[in-house]
Structure formats: C-alpha cells, structure tokens
Amino acid sequence: MTGTRASSMRARALVPLGLALVCGPAQAHLNATGMGPIYDGLLHFLTSPEDLVPALALALLAGLRGATCAKRTMFTLPAAWLLGTVGASTATAANGGSFAAALWFVLLGALVLADAKLSLRAMTMLAALVGLAHGYLNGSGMGLSSNSIVAALGLAAAVFVCVVLAAAIVVPLRSRWARIVVRVLGSWIAASGILMIGWSLRGS
Amino acid sequence: MRPGLRRRAGHLALALLVAGWAQAAMAHVQQAEAAGLLTGLLHPVSGLDHVLAMIAVGLWGAQLGLPAIWVLPVAFPLVMAMGGMLGFLGVPLPGVEIGIAASAIVLGAAVAFELRPPLVIAALLVGCFAIFHGHAHGTELPPGQSALLYSLGFVIATGCLHALGIGIGTVHGRAWGRPLLRAAGAAVSAGGVFFMWRAFA
Numbered sequence: 001m002t003g004t005r006a007s008s009m010r011a012r013a014l015v016p017l018g019l020a021l022v023c024g025p026a027q028a029h030l031n032a033t034g035m036g037p038i039y040d041g042l043l044h045f046l047t048s049p050e051d052l053v054p055a056l057a058l059a060l061l062a063g064l065r066g067a068t069c070a071k072r073t074m075f076t077l078p079a080a081w082l083l084g085t086v087g088a089s090t091a092t093a094a095n096g097g098s099f100a101a102a103l104w105f106v107l108l109g110a111l112v113l114a115d116a117k118l119s120l121r122a123m124t125m126l127a128a129l130v131g132l133a134h135g136y137l138n139g140s141g142m143g144l145s146s147n148s149i150v151a152a153l154g155l156a157a158a159v160f161v162c163v164v165l166a167a168a169i170v171v172p173l174r175s176r177w178a179r180i181v182v183r184v185l186g187s188w189i190a191a192s193g194i195l196m197i198g199w200s201l202r203g204s
Numbered sequence: 205m206r207p208g209l210r211r212r213a214g215h216l217a218l219a220l221l222v223a224g225w226a227q228a229a230m231a232h233v234q235q236a237e238a239a240g241l242l243t244g245l246l247h248p249v250s251g252l253d254h255v256l257a258m259i260a261v262g263l264w265g266a267q268l269g270l271p272a273i274w275v276l277p278v279a280f281p282l283v284m285a286m287g288g289m290l291g292f293l294g295v296p297l298p299g300v301e302i303g304i305a306a307s308a309i310v311l312g313a314a315v316a317f318e319l320r321p322p323l324v325i326a327a328l329l330v331g332c333f334a335i336f337h338g339h340a341h342g343t344e345l346p347p348g349q350s351a352l353l354y355s356l357g358f359v360i361a362t363g364c365l366h367a368l369g370i371g372i373g374t375v376h377g378r379a380w381g382r383p384l385l386r387a388a389g390a391a392v393s394a395g396g397v398f399f400m401w402r403a404f405a
Binding site for chain 2: 184
C-alpha cells in the first residue's frame with residue numbers, strides 16, 4: 001500500500017469517528033423531542049378499526065372510480081380529517097361515536113358493493129363528509145394544545161398513507177373478478193356495520 | 205404456472221405466514237380487541253354445522269355459475285349480519301339450531317340435485333338460513349370483548365368459508381368434477397341430518 005493511499009484511508013476512517021464523537025443525545029424518548037404525539041395520532045388511527053375501516057372503504061370506492069377520483073380522495077379525506085380533528089378539539093367528548101361509525105360502515109360498504117358510479121364532485125363531498133365526521137369524533141375531548149395539533153397531523157398522515165396504499169391497489173384492477181373481490185370486501189364492511197348498529201343500540 | 209407468478213405467490217404466502225404469526229399488538233387502550241377478533245374469526249369455524257352450511261353456499265354458487273357464484277356469498281353475510289343484530293339486541297328467534305341444521309340439509313340437497321332456481325329465489329333461500337347463523341353468532345359474543353372486532357372476525361371467517369366452497373366448487377367445470385361436487389352436496393346434507401337429529405335429541 002502506498003503512503004498516499006494509506007493516509008487517505010486513515011482520513012476517511014477519521015471522518016465517521018469524528019462524527020460519532022460529536023453526536024448529541026439520542027432523544028430516544030419522544031416526549032423530549034415533541035414527536036410523541038405524532039405517533040399517538042398515527043397509532044390511534046391504525047389501531048381504531050372504527051376509523052380505519054371507513055377510510056379503507058372510501059379508498060376502495062375511490063379506486064373503483066378510477067385514478068382521478070382516487071387522487072382527489074387521497075388529499076380531501078386527510079385534509080377534512082385534520083380540519084375536523086382540530087376544529088373539534090375544544091368541543092366536549094362526543095357520544096354516539098360507535099353508532100356514527102357503524103352508519104359509515106353500512107353506507108360506504110354498500111356503495112363499494114354496488115360499485116356506485118359517483119361523480120368526482122360527489123366523491124369529493126363524500127370524502128370531505130367522512131373526514132369531517134371522523135375528525136370531529138377523534139378531536140372532541142382532546143383539548144386544544146400544541147400536542148393535540150401534532151397528534152392530529154399524525155392522524156391525518158396515517159389516513160393519507162392508508163388511502164394512497166388501498167386506492168393504489170384498486171385503481172389498476174381491470175379484470176372483472178378482481179373488481180368483484182373488491183365489491184365483496186364492501187359487502188363484508190357493510191355486514192360488519194349492520195352488526196355494529198345492533199351492538200350500539202344494545203349499548204344505548 | 206409462470207415463474208413470475210410463482211414468485212409472487214411465494215411472496216404472498218410468506219407475507220400471509222408472517223401476518224398470521226404476529227402476536228396481538230396491544231397498542232391501544234381498549235382491552236380485549238385482539239381477543240374479540242380471534243373469537244369472531246374462530247366462531248364460525250368452531251361449529252361443524254356452520255362450516256357445512258357456509259361451504260355449501262360456496263359450492264352451490266360455483267355450481268350455478270355467474271352471477272350466483274358471487275351474489276350468494278354476498279347475500280349470506282349481509283343477511284347473517286341482520287340475524288346477528290337481532291342476537292346482539294336479545295331478540296329471541298325460535299329454533300335457531302333447527303334452522304342451522306335445516307340450512308345444511310337444504311343447501312346440500314340443492315348441490316346434490318343440481319337445483320337451478322332463479323337467482324332471486326336462491327338468494328332468498330340462502331338469506332333466510334343466514335338469519336339463523338347470524339343470530340347464533342350474535343347471542344354468543346363473550347362478555348368483555350370488542351363487539352366491532354368480533355363482528356369483523358366472524359364476517360371475514362364466513363366469507364373465507366364461502367371462498368373455500370367456491371374453490372372446491374370449481375371442479376364443476378370438469379367432467380369428473382360434477383359427480384364429485386354432487387357427492388359433496390350429499391355429504392353436507394347428511395351432516396345436516398345428523399345436526400337436526402341432535403337438535404331434537
């Protein structure tokens with residue numbers, strides 16, 4: 001090995017070593033960085049089927065309607081969800097959330113099952129309504145603070161990712177059987193909603 | 205199978221295996237959600253009477269062809285959910301066990317005799333029996349478990365049993381498969397007779 005090459009390698013090895021020495025604390029506990037609420041919002045959506053399933057149903061419907069509808073939905077739904085969550089953060093905790101979610105299950109599931117030919121405007125309005133309603137239910141009782149706004153951002157980000165992924169699977173489907181499978185999924189969502197209505201009525 | 209398809213199927217199988225292997229996340233404050241989903245998924249497959257009837261729906265759909273092949277498996281869970289709602293609400297339904305056994309007898313016989321009624325009649329018949337299955341599921345929700353995930357679980361399990369029936373029923377397209385399918389229908393019907401006898405015993 002020539003002297004020049006060896007010194008070059010030594011210099012290269014010193015760079016990561018130097019970077020490793022000057023690094024700050026890891027901030028592994030997200031409370032310290034303020035990033036915790038982002039994950040609270042994100043995980044709340046991903047672990048709440050009463051929120052997750054209607055968003056997926058809407059994404060399936062938008063996907064069945066084509067790329068334009070899917071693109072519009074993937075921005076409208078999270079934006080409306082964020083607006084609803086932040087707007088409702090000063091409201092007291094809403095009752096009847098599970099019943100409202102059940103109605104969305106039935107409506108959206110039935111629309112997917114029927115392969116409803118909704119116009120772009122109707123799809124946009126539907127996405128806005130779903131987002132506002134679920135955002136309101138999520139946001140009510142949270143209290144207006146910087147943490148709740150960050151949590152709402154995390155929630156909206158999770159909604160966006162879910163809608164994009166689900167719609168991206170459905171949009172390219174052209175074969176009759178693949179579309180039937182999506183419609184059958186809609187029937188399952190509607191059936192679950194009917195059961196939830198019964199459960200909500202029993203609870204009330 | 206083409207190499208690309210085989211690779212994709214391998215990836216899908218691996219993903220399903222990993223997904224099936226996962227333990228309960230327990231990430232949410234609500235308790236017993238994972239248990240509710242598992243109970244719901246297991247409930248339809250834990251009783252042979254349910255399994256026979258639900259597979260028979262798929263067999264009959266496959267035998268009847270389009271559009272019954274997907275209309276019947278859609279009609280069943282939807283009407284079953286209404287029966288489940290009655291069960292959740294505590295509305296009594298007389299003769300649930302008899303209704304479930306009768307569903308296996310009649311749907312099995314429909315496959316065995318290759319009955320071809322109009323689609324509406326077939327859907328109505330399937331729907332009528334689905335009420336009994338749904339009511340049984342609805343009344344048997346274990347206390348303390350998530351009703352939503354229990355509901356999702358048993359709807360998904362029901363749909364998968366229909367899909368299994370449809371998968372078996374595709375043998376109808378082959379010459380050797382038709383008598384085999386009719387024999388499967390007769391077996392379902394015989395199972396239904398056994399459960400009917402047990403319901404009265």
